[in-house]
Amino acid sequence: GRCGATRIGRDARQAAGGRGTGRHFPLGGAVVKGSLSVARFLLKHGADVNQTSALGWSPVFIAVQRRKPKMLALLLSYKPDLELQTQRLFGDHGGVVGGVSPDGFTALHMAVRTGREDLVAPLLAAGARVDARDGMSRTPLHLACIDGLEVIVRALLTAGADPNAETTRGQTPLHLAATARHEGIYRALREAGGDPDRSDEDGTLAWFGETKDP
Numbered sequence: 001g002r003c004g005a006t007r008i009g010r011d012a013r014q015a016a017g018g019r020g021t022g023r024h025f026p027l028g029g030a031v032v033k034g035s036l037s038v039a040r041f042l043l044k045h046g047a048d049v050n051q052t053s054a055l056g057w058s059p060v061f062i063a064v065q066r067r068k069p070k071m072l073a074l075l076l077s078y079k080p081d082l083e084l085q086t087q088r089l090f091g092d093h094g095g096v097v098g099g100v101s102p103d104g105f106t107a108l109h110m111a112v113r114t115g116r117e118d119l120v121a122p123l124l125a126a127g128a129r130v131d132a133r134d135g136m137s138r139t140p141l142h143l144a145c146i147d148g149l150e151v152i153v154r155a156l157l158t159a160g161a162d163p164n165a166e167t168t169r170g171q172t173p174l175h176l177a178a179t180a181r182h183e184g185i186y187r188a189l190r191e192a193g194g195d196p197d198r199s200d201e202d203g204t205l206a207w208f209g210e211t212k213d214p
Helices: 002-016 027-035 034-042 059-065 068-078 107-114 117-125 139-146 148-157 173-180 183-191
Strands: none
Touching: 002 107, 027 034, 027 059, 034 068, 068 117, 107 117, 107 139, 117 139, 117 183, 139 148, 139 173, 139 183, 148 183, 173 183
Protein backbone atom coordinates (compact mmCIF):
# COMPACT_ATOMS: atom_id res chain seq x y z
CA GLY A 1 0.00 0.00 0.00
CA ARG A 2 0.84 3.69 0.11
CA CYS A 3 2.37 3.45 3.59
CA GLY A 4 4.64 0.64 2.47
CA ALA A 5 5.75 2.59 -0.58
CA THR A 6 6.43 5.66 1.57
CA ARG A 7 8.53 3.61 3.98
CA ILE A 8 10.51 2.04 1.13
CA GLY A 9 11.13 5.46 -0.36
CA ARG A 10 12.29 6.87 2.99
CA ASP A 11 14.63 3.92 3.55
CA ALA A 12 16.03 4.17 0.05
CA ARG A 13 16.72 7.90 0.45
CA GLN A 14 18.58 7.19 3.68
CA ALA A 15 20.49 4.38 2.03
CA ALA A 16 21.54 6.62 -0.83
CA GLY A 17 23.67 8.61 1.54
CA GLY A 18 25.18 5.57 3.25
CA ARG A 19 28.80 4.46 3.00
CA GLY A 20 29.73 0.92 1.98
CA THR A 21 32.44 -0.71 4.04
CA GLY A 22 31.77 -4.35 3.17
CA ARG A 23 31.59 -6.18 -0.11
CA HIS A 24 28.45 -4.30 -1.15
CA PHE A 25 26.67 -1.04 -0.35
CA PRO A 26 23.13 0.27 -0.96
CA LEU A 27 23.42 0.91 -4.70
CA GLY A 28 25.68 -2.10 -5.11
CA GLY A 29 23.12 -4.23 -3.31
CA ALA A 30 20.39 -3.08 -5.68
CA VAL A 31 22.63 -3.98 -8.62
CA VAL A 32 23.37 -7.42 -7.18
CA LYS A 33 19.63 -8.09 -6.77
CA GLY A 34 18.90 -6.77 -10.26
CA SER A 35 16.37 -4.28 -8.94
CA LEU A 36 16.21 -1.57 -11.60
CA SER A 37 13.49 0.34 -9.73
CA VAL A 38 15.52 0.55 -6.51
CA ALA A 39 18.72 1.43 -8.35
CA ARG A 40 16.90 4.12 -10.33
CA PHE A 41 15.40 5.53 -7.11
CA LEU A 42 18.77 5.57 -5.32
CA LEU A 43 20.49 7.30 -8.22
CA LYS A 44 17.69 9.83 -8.53
CA HIS A 45 18.11 10.70 -4.84
CA GLY A 46 21.85 11.16 -4.88
CA ALA A 47 23.51 7.74 -4.68
CA ASP A 48 27.10 7.92 -5.93
CA VAL A 49 27.44 5.95 -9.15
CA ASN A 50 31.20 5.76 -8.51
CA GLN A 51 31.05 4.43 -4.94
CA THR A 52 33.02 1.23 -4.49
CA SER A 53 33.01 -1.71 -2.10
CA ALA A 54 35.94 -2.69 0.09
CA LEU A 55 37.30 -4.68 -2.87
CA GLY A 56 37.00 -1.70 -5.20
CA TRP A 57 33.92 -3.02 -7.01
CA SER A 58 31.86 -0.15 -8.47
CA PRO A 59 28.17 -0.44 -9.40
CA VAL A 60 29.16 -0.67 -13.07
CA PHE A 61 31.66 -3.44 -12.33
CA ILE A 62 29.06 -5.35 -10.33
CA ALA A 63 26.45 -4.99 -13.10
CA VAL A 64 28.94 -6.42 -15.58
CA GLN A 65 30.10 -9.23 -13.28
CA ARG A 66 26.45 -10.14 -12.65
CA ARG A 67 25.73 -10.00 -16.40
CA LYS A 68 22.96 -7.41 -16.21
CA PRO A 69 22.93 -5.35 -19.44
CA LYS A 70 19.81 -3.37 -18.54
CA MET A 71 21.30 -2.36 -15.20
CA LEU A 72 24.53 -1.43 -16.98
CA ALA A 73 22.61 0.81 -19.38
CA LEU A 74 20.98 2.59 -16.43
CA LEU A 75 24.29 3.16 -14.69
CA LEU A 76 26.00 4.36 -17.86
CA SER A 77 23.31 7.01 -18.27
CA TYR A 78 24.75 8.61 -15.09
CA LYS A 79 28.22 9.01 -16.70
CA PRO A 80 30.25 6.85 -14.30
CA ASP A 81 34.04 6.78 -14.12
CA LEU A 82 34.93 3.80 -16.31
CA GLU A 83 38.60 3.83 -15.28
CA LEU A 84 37.89 2.68 -11.73
CA GLN A 85 39.81 -0.51 -10.97
CA THR A 86 39.29 -3.29 -8.47
CA GLN A 87 41.86 -3.72 -5.73
CA ARG A 88 45.03 -5.45 -6.79
CA LEU A 89 44.87 -8.86 -5.18
CA PHE A 90 46.91 -12.00 -5.53
CA GLY A 91 45.94 -15.62 -4.96
CA ASP A 92 42.64 -17.06 -3.87
CA HIS A 93 41.08 -13.96 -2.35
CA GLY A 94 37.46 -12.91 -2.03
CA GLY A 95 37.43 -11.38 -5.50
CA VAL A 96 38.05 -14.57 -7.46
CA VAL A 97 35.68 -14.85 -10.43
CA GLY A 98 35.59 -17.92 -12.63
CA GLY A 99 38.98 -19.03 -11.35
CA VAL A 100 40.62 -15.71 -12.26
CA SER A 101 41.10 -12.96 -9.70
CA PRO A 102 39.94 -9.54 -11.00
CA ASP A 103 43.30 -8.06 -10.04
CA GLY A 104 43.13 -4.39 -10.93
CA PHE A 105 40.29 -5.00 -13.41
CA THR A 106 38.26 -2.22 -14.98
CA ALA A 107 34.65 -2.88 -15.92
CA LEU A 108 35.81 -3.50 -19.50
CA HIS A 109 38.23 -6.20 -18.35
CA MET A 110 35.35 -7.87 -16.51
CA ALA A 111 33.01 -7.51 -19.48
CA VAL A 112 35.52 -9.31 -21.68
CA ARG A 113 35.86 -12.08 -19.08
CA THR A 114 32.11 -12.69 -19.30
CA GLY A 115 32.38 -13.15 -23.06
CA ARG A 116 29.23 -11.05 -23.49
CA GLU A 117 29.22 -8.70 -26.47
CA ASP A 118 26.13 -6.95 -25.03
CA LEU A 119 28.28 -5.88 -22.06
CA VAL A 120 31.44 -5.02 -23.97
CA ALA A 121 29.80 -2.91 -26.68
CA PRO A 122 28.06 -0.35 -24.41
CA LEU A 123 31.24 0.17 -22.39
CA LEU A 124 33.22 0.85 -25.56
CA ALA A 125 30.49 3.20 -26.77
CA ALA A 126 30.61 5.02 -23.43
CA GLY A 127 34.34 5.63 -23.80
CA ALA A 128 35.91 2.91 -21.64
CA ARG A 129 39.69 3.00 -22.00
CA VAL A 130 40.45 0.13 -24.32
CA ASP A 131 44.09 -0.29 -23.26
CA ALA A 132 43.61 -0.12 -19.48
CA ARG A 133 46.01 -2.43 -17.62
CA ASP A 134 45.22 -4.85 -14.82
CA GLY A 135 47.60 -6.02 -12.07
CA MET A 136 49.54 -8.17 -14.57
CA SER A 137 49.59 -5.36 -17.15
CA ARG A 138 47.04 -7.21 -19.27
CA THR A 139 44.66 -5.19 -21.41
CA PRO A 140 41.12 -6.34 -22.22
CA LEU A 141 42.54 -7.49 -25.57
CA HIS A 142 44.90 -9.90 -23.79
CA LEU A 143 41.94 -11.43 -21.93
CA ALA A 144 39.87 -11.75 -25.11
CA CYS A 145 42.77 -13.59 -26.77
CA ILE A 146 43.18 -15.94 -23.81
CA ASP A 147 39.49 -16.85 -23.96
CA GLY A 148 39.33 -17.17 -27.76
CA LEU A 149 36.72 -14.43 -28.21
CA GLU A 150 37.26 -13.47 -31.84
CA VAL A 151 34.25 -11.16 -32.20
CA ILE A 152 35.27 -9.25 -29.08
CA VAL A 153 38.91 -9.17 -30.19
CA ARG A 154 37.85 -7.53 -33.45
CA ALA A 155 35.61 -5.05 -31.59
CA LEU A 156 38.50 -4.06 -29.32
CA LEU A 157 40.86 -3.66 -32.26
CA THR A 158 38.30 -1.52 -34.06
CA ALA A 159 38.10 0.62 -30.92
CA GLY A 160 41.86 1.15 -31.06
CA ALA A 161 43.30 -1.59 -28.84
CA ASP A 162 47.07 -2.00 -29.16
CA PRO A 163 47.90 -5.43 -30.66
CA ASN A 164 51.46 -5.13 -29.34
CA ALA A 165 50.71 -4.26 -25.71
CA GLU A 166 52.91 -6.29 -23.36
CA THR A 167 52.06 -7.96 -20.04
CA THR A 168 54.49 -8.03 -17.13
CA ARG A 169 55.94 -11.17 -18.75
CA GLY A 170 56.41 -9.44 -22.07
CA GLN A 171 53.55 -11.30 -23.75
CA THR A 172 51.58 -9.54 -26.46
CA PRO A 173 48.07 -10.55 -27.53
CA LEU A 174 49.76 -12.25 -30.49
CA HIS A 175 51.76 -14.50 -28.13
CA LEU A 176 48.56 -15.54 -26.38
CA ALA A 177 46.69 -16.22 -29.62
CA ALA A 178 49.60 -18.25 -30.98
CA THR A 179 49.95 -20.29 -27.78
CA ALA A 180 46.21 -21.07 -27.76
CA ARG A 181 46.25 -21.70 -31.55
CA HIS A 182 43.37 -19.30 -32.18
CA GLU A 183 43.88 -18.87 -35.92
CA GLY A 184 41.13 -16.31 -36.54
CA ILE A 185 42.29 -14.14 -33.66
CA TYR A 186 45.94 -14.44 -34.71
CA ARG A 187 45.00 -13.33 -38.22
CA ALA A 188 43.01 -10.36 -36.91
CA LEU A 189 45.92 -9.25 -34.74
CA ARG A 190 48.39 -9.53 -37.63
CA GLU A 191 46.06 -7.49 -39.84
CA ALA A 192 45.96 -4.84 -37.10
CA GLY A 193 49.75 -4.62 -36.93
CA GLY A 194 50.62 -7.33 -34.42
CA ASP A 195 54.39 -7.97 -34.52
CA PRO A 196 55.36 -11.68 -34.32
CA ASP A 197 59.05 -10.80 -33.89
CA ARG A 198 58.53 -9.44 -30.38
CA SER A 199 59.87 -11.86 -27.77
CA ASP A 200 58.48 -12.41 -24.30
CA GLU A 201 60.58 -12.78 -21.13
CA ASP A 202 61.48 -16.35 -22.15
CA GLY A 203 62.65 -15.23 -25.58
CA THR A 204 59.65 -16.78 -27.35
CA LEU A 205 58.47 -15.17 -30.56
CA ALA A 206 54.83 -15.08 -31.64
CA TRP A 207 54.93 -16.81 -35.02
CA PHE A 208 52.07 -19.19 -35.76
CA GLY A 209 50.76 -20.74 -38.97
CA GLU A 210 53.09 -18.75 -41.21
CA THR A 211 56.73 -18.89 -42.18
CA LYS A 212 59.13 -16.21 -41.04
CA ASP A 213 61.07 -14.66 -43.91
CA PRO A 214 64.81 -15.50 -43.79
